[in-house]
Amino acid sequence: MSIEVRNVTKRFGDFVALEDVSVSLPTGQLTALLGPSGGGKSTLLRIIAGLDTADEGTVTIEGTEATNLPARKRNVGFVFQHYAVFKHMTVAKNVAFGLEIRKKPKDEVAARVDELLRLVHLQQFSHRLPSQLSGGQRQRMALARALAVEPKVLLLDEPFGALDAKVRKELREWLRRLHDEVHVTTVFVTHDQEEAMEVSDEIVVINEGRVEQIGSPDDLYDKPANDFVMGFLGEVTRVNGEAVRPHDVDISTAPVLAGAAQGTISRVLRVGFEVRVTVLTDGGEEVTVQLTKAHANALGLHEDQTVWVSPNPGAVPAMSRAV
Amino acid sequence: MASQTVEATRTRDPHPRSTARGPHEDSPAVKWVMRVLVVAYLFFLVAWPTSLVAKNTFANGFQGISDALSDPDVVHALKLSAIVAVAAVLINLVFGVGMALLLVRFDFPGKRVLNALIDVPLSVSPVVVGLALVLVYNGRYGWFGPWLEDQGLQVVFAKPGMIMATAFVALPLVIREVVPVLEDMGDDQEQAARSLGANAWQTFWRITLPGIKWAIVYGVVLCLARSLGEFGAVKVVAGNVGGESTTAPMLVQQKYQNFQQETAYSVSFMLAFAAVLCLIVVALLRPKEGDKK
Numbered sequence A: 001m002s003i004e005v006r007n008v009t010k011r012f013g014d015f016v017a018l019e020d021v022s023v024s025l026p027t028g029q030l031t032a033l034l035g036p037s038g039g040g041k042s043t044l045l046r047i048i049a050g051l052d053t054a055d056e057g058t059v060t061i062e063g064t065e066a067t068n069l070p071a072r073k074r075n076v077g078f079v080f081q082h083y084a085v086f087k088h089m090t091v092a093k094n095v096a097f098g099l100e101i102r103k104k105p106k107d108e109v110a111a112r113v114d115e116l117l118r119l120v121h122l123q124q125f126s127h128r129l130p131s132q133l134s135g136g137q138r139q140r141m142a143l144a145r146a147l148a149v150e151p152k153v154l155l156l157d158e159p160f161g162a163l164d165a166k167v168r169k170e171l172r173e174w175l176r177r178l179h180d181e182v183h184v185t186t187v188f189v190t191h192d193q194e195e196a197m198e199v200s201d202e203i204v205v206i207n208e209g210r211v212e213q214i215g216s217p218d219d220l221y222d223k224p225a226n227d228f229v230m231g232f233l234g235e236v237t238r239v240n241g242e243a244v245r246p247h248d249v250d251i252s253t254a255p256v257l258a259g260a261a262q263g264t265i266s267r268v269l270r271v272g273f274e275v276r277v278t279v280l281t282d283g284g285e286e287v288t289v290q291l292t293k294a295h296a297n298a299l300g301l302h303e304d305q306t307v308w309v310s311p312n313p314g315a316v317p318a319m320s321r322a323v
Numbered sequence B: 001m002a003s004q005t006v007e008a009t010r011t012r013d014p015h016p017r018s019t020a021r022g023p024h025e026d027s028p029a030v031k032w033v034m035r036v037l038v039v040a041y042l043f044f045l046v047a048w049p050t051s052l053v054a055k056n057t058f059a060n061g062f063q064g065i066s067d068a069l070s071d072p073d074v075v076h077a078l079k080l081s082a083i084v085a086v087a088a089v090l091i092n093l094v095f096g097v098g099m100a101l102l103l104v105r106f107d108f109p110g111k112r113v114l115n116a117l118i119d120v121p122l123s124v125s126p127v128v129v130g131l132a133l134v135l136v137y138n139g140r141y142g143w144f145g146p147w148l149e150d151q152g153l154q155v156v157f158a159k160p161g162m163i164m165a166t167a168f169v170a171l172p173l174v175i176r177e178v179v180p181v182l183e184d185m186g187d188d189q190e191q192a193a194r195s196l197g198a199n200a201w202q203t204f205w206r207i208t209l210p211g212i213k214w215a216i217v218y219g220v221v222l223c224l225a226r227s228l229g230e231f232g233a234v235k236v237v238a239g240n241v242g243g244e245s246t247t248a249p250m251l252v253q254q255k256y257q258n259f260q261q262e263t264a265y266s267v268s269f270m271l272a273f274a275a276v277l278c279l280i281v282v283a284l285l286r287p288k289e290g291d292k293k
């Protein structure tokens, strides 16, 4: 295990930001800390980095007991949401900072900076000041700066949170590829479930200072441990009292399935290749069904039609039985 | 704290143009009256008196200045003023930056009290400051003075006291320049430096200091201008030990009372000139600071 967080509790005055949190993160993986804003993700990341200290509990990084180690001795790369660029230094100087602090020889520093700027595609900007870069470029520079010191782990706090949607999408794909290239153990914080599912090997869901679930994106999506995780990772609808995803609801125009709920279509919404159907069941539930255009056309669905809906037997989340 | 400042500046003026059609803009008469008032105010209070000093100084060309500069009392007073001012500025530089860091970056009990205390020198009369220092450091009956004197250090009626008095009076100037810049800067960059392996000193020297550089320069220049001209506090502390402890502003008063107006004007002019020079330096530095943003 690369990072071991054990029984960490953190309070700000009376407010409990983290309560008895334990997480183990394996070496070389890309892990997402996912959860709603204010859940304690940043606090946990900062405690791992040594920028904050836990009130109780321990942190071990690559087998080294780090609980009482100051940030500068943890050899952890940290990338901040608002970049935290050194405003008065050029891009090259920013990246060189950690190496110069470590008193590396000049030619070695120059070579490493050059290599890193290539890695983040900023080689032609090395003499610019950060203020002359776009947000995405600044964040790539901050990433190169953090990677320069060859950290044991790389921690990113909502690294793309301040960027617009398009750049954010580009950068997260790029981060995934970069990670496949560099292989440094990486933890990144996000409140965007799509980002977490798309990029990470493993997701830690954090809510109100507690870990709700740890698992692969598929695990979490298919077998959420509780209602919170299920709701946070994607849309949820209820059929016969059972929580399911809208695309896991079977819909038919005749009562072929035993136990299916009868109802009336109240709305048919076409979004691109997808059709969303709202069904009001006789039991008083409002069920959302998601299906492809072709499927909807084949069934000939229209408003005020009587239909039968039931959870797809192969896709009912385990949680509803297990928990 | 930093984010609050940013928020405040962001939300301060949501409709910057909405008052453009206010009464001042609409009525040229009001505008003119305001202008005349401001100009007259500045003229009668500042420009005219100052220019009269210059006029009297140069009544006989550079004769007045050169006469003054050949008077050993004048030279001594100018030197003493310079030494005291520079020493006070250095002290305020170190403590000012230190206190600003303490106030912005650290939380501790009594912070608000300290914050309020820093403005005391601006609100208390310098004469009171001088008297207070005499009470504490006086060699015969002060609280602390006799002990210091036993150690061979005379504070009151000597240079150390004059430097202390000057430093006290100019204390807030550096702090009040640096604090808002530190708040605005936030501690993100400092945290990044720490996570990259920098210790406290390296972080300060390489990250914090470059960020507050211009605020410090500005504060130091203001502090220097204020220190050169300090009269009340220094006069009380300097006492009546003859020319030894006479600073330039004190000399102006002495010479003026002894009917040596010519010398008084010349020294006054030099003091005013130095102050104006300081302000010009500041004015030249300011736009540079703006460009960098």
Ligand SMILES: Nc1ncnc2c1ncn2[C@@H]1O[C@H](COP(=O)(O)OP(=O)(O)O)[C@@H](O)[C@H]1O
Pocket: A012, A015, A017, A035, A036, A037, A038, A039, A040, A041, A042, A043, A044
């Ligand atoms: N320095 C602090 N002082 C007081 N409260 C804090 C501080 N930092 C974080 N908090 C509180 O702790 C909670 C968790 O914060 P954070 O870890 O930043 O959440 P997240 O990153 O998941 O959005 C929030 O309610 C926040 O207000």
Ligand SMILES: [Mg+2]
Pocket: A038, A041, A042, A043, A158, A189
């Ligand atoms: Mg956060």
